[in-house]
Amino acid sequence: MTTVDDLGGAEGFGPVRPPDPDEPVFTERWEGRAFALTLLTMGRISGRNLDAFRYALGRLDESAYFDPDGYYGRWLNAAELMLTDSAILAPGAVEARARKLRGEDVEEPPIPEPNKPDYAPTGPGSLRQIDEPPRFAVGDHVRTRTEMPADRPNRLPRYVRGHVGVVELIQPAHLLPDTHAVFEGENPQHVYTVRFDSHDLWGADAESFAVTIELYDSYLEPA
Amino acid sequence: MTSQDQLTAAQRTEALEQLLTERGLVDPKVMDGFIETYETKVGPLNGAKVVARAWVDPEYKQRLLQDGTAAIKELGFGGPQGEHIVVVENTPTVHNVTVCTLCSCYPWPVLGLPPSWYKDPAYRARIVREPRTVLAEMGLELDDDVEIIVRDSSSEVRWMVLPERPAGTEDFTEEELIPLITRDALVGVAKVTL
Numbered sequence: 001m002t003t004v005d006d007l008g009g010a011e012g013f014g015p016v017r018p019p020d021p022d023e024p025v026f027t028e029r030w031e032g033r034a035f036a037l038t039l040l041t042m043g044r045i046s047g048r049n050l051d052a053f054r055y056a057l058g059r060l061d062e063s064a065y066f067d068p069d070g071y072y073g074r075w076l077n078a079a080e081l082m083l084t085d086s087a088i089l090a091p092g093a094v095e096a097r098a099r100k101l102r103g104e105d106v107e108e109p110p111i112p113e114p115n116k117p118d119y120a121p122t123g124p125g126s127l128r129q130i131d132e133p134p135r136f137a138v139g140d141h142v143r144t145r146t147e148m149p150a151d152r153p154n155r156l157p158r159y160v161r162g163h164v165g166v167v168e169l170i171q172p173a174h175l176l177p178d179t180h181a182v183f184e185g186e187n188p189q190h191v192y193t194v195r196f197d198s199h200d201l202w203g204a205d206a207e208s209f210a211v212t213i214e215l216y217d218s219y220l221e222p223a
Numbered sequence: 224m225t226s227q228d229q230l231t232a233a234q235r236t237e238a239l240e241q242l243l244t245e246r247g248l249v250d251p252k253v254m255d256g257f258i259e260t261y262e263t264k265v266g267p268l269n270g271a272k273v274v275a276r277a278w279v280d281p282e283y284k285q286r287l288l289q290d291g292t293a294a295i296k297e298l299g300f301g302g303p304q305g306e307h308i309v310v311v312e313n314t315p316t317v318h319n320v321t322v323c324t325l326c327s328c329y330p331w332p333v334l335g336l337p338p339s340w341y342k343d344p345a346y347r348a349r350i351v352r353e354p355r356t357v358l359a360e361m362g363l364e365l366d367d368d369v370e371i372i373v374r375d376s377s378s379e380v381r382w383m384v385l386p387e388r389p390a391g392t393e394d395f396t397e398e399e400l401i402p403l404i405t406r407d408a409l410v411g412v413a414k415v416t417l
Binding site (some may be wrong): 001005006007008009011013014015016017018019020021024026027028029030031032033034035036037039040041044045053057058066067069070071072073076078079080088093094095097098099100101111112123125127132134155156157159169172173174177191193196202206207208209210211212213214215216 | 230231233234235236237238239241242243246249250253254255257258261262264291306307322324325326327335336338339340342343344345346347348349350351352353354355356357360361362370371372373374375376377378379380393398406407408413
């Protein structure tokens, strides 16, 4: 699945923003409220997990992902999506309330029957111990998959697909976001930091540099 | 959703907070606590303290590069988005810079919440394709023989850069070094300067 959030190497975004050392953590008051609401929604209210939150971000349409209200506008959209997915809120409930608060005469949708995912993590956080040893060792050459299932998320960006890299580090095993995000199990896997050469990724004319990225065992095959 | 475009983010946020609060699902005081934590307690000053310690204590530096999470915890820092932190050293010949191309993963316990340029699509898209050009745009010109390594955080592993200690600070104490160390240097888009 190729989603709106997969930006590595995408063209057309123009210059980067210059860093401002005095930038406040939250530029406007609502950004802090949206940040806290999203964390609480993810952790305690909707029953959705961190991977489900990232999947909610990736499922936003382009206008909601590149929300004119920026990063926390995007978070707000994903929080609302998680809450309507879990039927904590009816679709349109936030808009109706906002219009009411503005003095418009709108009818609010009834509160739906909640439908939270039946999900209990086997431990805190995203790291897990697994018994079988890692399939790859530091220095091994690995090739990334080119195709990923269309019906679930993944964390294999387009720009590294179908390329050969070298295992630089073996990281702790992680829950597999592909299934964890959609409540089909934790399926912990080994995770490797894989190093790619810029010319392999971008061609002979590219700047000379390396990129490393953490990849899950099932994204890789021996090369 | 044309009609929703007319609502401001502030109005949508207020509506969401009110809906969840009146159902007893959110306590605004808990929200206040989260906001205050990231506005005042968890920020790049934590990372600066880690780096200053590493600069004055070679054994700490070794532990930090071997097991970042544990060494950072020695100074009391840990928590969300810090399950497994890897620290990489920038040297005169190797320059690491971090990004999250898929979202905006960032080591909160040592750097706080990410700044807007880190979350911006232009940085996420371009730093893995033309880092030398992007760093120059951000004011960091690297010599041609410096090897650049871009660290794309696609899992729960988080990266922090241990920047080079600037020349002329040999006599500085740990406390004097801390204010020199900026967020941008800990991400790798700047160097620490006197």
